[in-house]
Amino acid sequence: MLKLLFLSTPVGPLSSGIGGGVEFTLYNLAQEMLRRGHQVNVVAPENSALPNTSIIEISGQLQISAQSQERDILICLPPNSVLGNMWEYARKVQDQYDLIFNFAYDWLPFYLTPFFTACPVAHLVSMGSVSEAMDHIILQTVDQFPHLVTFYSQTQAETFGIKEAHCLGSAIDLPLYKYVNSPDDYLAWVGRIAPEKALEDAVAAAQITGIPLKIFGKLQDIAYWEQIKQDYPNAPFEYVGFFSTDELQQYLGKARALLMTPRWVEAFGNVMIEALACGVPVIAYRRGGPVEVLQDEKTGFLVEPDSVTGLVEAIQKINTIDRMACRSSAEQDYSLQALGDRTEQWFHHILLR
Ligand code: HBI
Numbered sequence: 203m204l205k206l207l208f209l210s211t212p213v214g215p216l217s218s219g220i221g222g223g224v225e226f227t228l229y230n231l232a233q234e235m236l237r238r239g240h241q242v243n244v245v246a247p248e249n250s251a252l253p254n255t256s257i258i259e260i261s262g263q264l265q266i267s268a269q270s271q272e273r274d275i276l277i278c279l280p281p282n283s284v285l286g287n288m289w290e291y292a293r294k295v296q297d298q299y300d301l302i303f304n305f306a307y308d309w310l311p312f313y314l315t316p317f318f319t320a321c322p323v324a325h326l327v328s329m330g331s332v333s334e335a336m337d338h339i340i341l342q343t344v345d346q347f348p349h350l351v352t353f354y355s356q357t358q359a360e361t362f363g364i365k366e367a368h369c370l371g372s373a374i375d376l377p378l379y380k381y382v383n384s385p386d387d388y389l390a391w392v393g394r395i396a397p398e399k400a401l402e403d404a405v406a407a408a409q410i411t412g413i414p415l416k417i418f419g420k421l422q423d424i425a426y427w428e429q430i431k432q433d434y435p436n437a438p439f440e441y442v443g444f445f446s447t448d449e450l451q452q453y454l455g456k457a458r459a460l461l462m463t464p465r466w467v468e469a470f471g472n473v474m475i476e477a478l479a480c481g482v483p484v485i486a487y488r489r490g491g492p493v494e495v496l497q498d499e500k501t502g503f504l505v506e507p508d509s510v511t512g513l514v515e516a517i518q519k520i521n522t523i524d525r526m527a528c529r530s531s532a533e534q535d536y537s538l539q540a541l542g543d544r545t546e547q548w549f550h551h552i553l554l555r
């Protein structure tokens with residue numbers, strides 16, 4: 203039995219959706235480790251909440267999101283930084299734990315790795331390369347402590363120039379997702395509504411095909427959303443909302459396909475395995491995590507990045523995909539059990555050194 207301390211992202215409270223995929227991963231991993239009999243405490247910004255998870259809430263100013271800054275940004279911390287306060291707390295309690303697991307994509311936790319002597323600090327890198335300063339500290343940590351850093355996917359690790367990276371992959375709690383064999387007539391798009399997710403391409407594809415697009419997720423960048431509505435006044439799309447997993451999968455399962463249009467290198471793309479688990483084929487740009495998850499023409503289509511035409515062509519042949527093949531690919535590779543095994547192995551590898 204391990205005593206684990208998870209340190210969350212400092213960009214927003216857990217369950218706010220601002221932390222995107224990493225909120226999802228932290229929750230799933232905490233549940234899986236608890237199920238296996240380990241003790242898990244989570245350190246996160248105040249107003250964080252997760253079902254049956256004990257959270258130590260830390261006050262302080264939230265951190266600006268790393269992907270919204272320029273590549274040459276300097277590392278900056280606001281006054282009374284919640285990130286700094288979270289790591290001050292971790293420093294104080296480090297001797298009560300076997301391992302500290304960092305989920306933040308920020309300079310400080312990586313820099314502090316050698317400062318923690320009572321227990322090791324392991325890191326999940328939750329995004330691809332977004333700035334020189336983060337690249338530098340991540341590469342330095344990988345160089346000095348290769349066993350303490352893991353990524354979602356090889357494709358993501360390659361954005362840092364790392365060839366053979368340790369990857370954790372991702373997972374979903376499969377029983378939560380109901381298989382749907384006959385869909386309604388709409389396409390789905392799921393994610394934080396922000397420029398790096400290129401929602402406008404999915405809206406453009408809906409306009410061309412005339413198939414309605416239902417949009418789910420955190421409406422993070424309001425100006426960006428308003429711009430899309432201005433640019434596509436007649437396209438058939440609607441923002442449905444930001445839902446819990448159970449509600450989301452009810453909508454998602456009835457979609458003919460999920461469109462994944464990342465402008466950036468999506469480190470993994472959890473929404474993709476959620477769709478597959480419901481039997482929904484995924485049409486994604488051939489970029490980032492989807493390249494390693496999708497089986498082209500079997501569980502969906504990988505199309506030329508940033509090509510709306512590519513999306514449209516894939517949509518028009520979506521009926522050639524067997525929805526049951528989508529479900530079974532999720533069952534084979536993306537169960538919580540599989541992720542739990544990989545994570546436990548990694549933790550033991552770290553602790554046996
Ligand atoms: N930005 N500074 C910062 N720190 C994070 O932990 C962070 C982020 N941006 C996005 C993010 N985490 C998560 O949404 C990732 O899963 C993408």
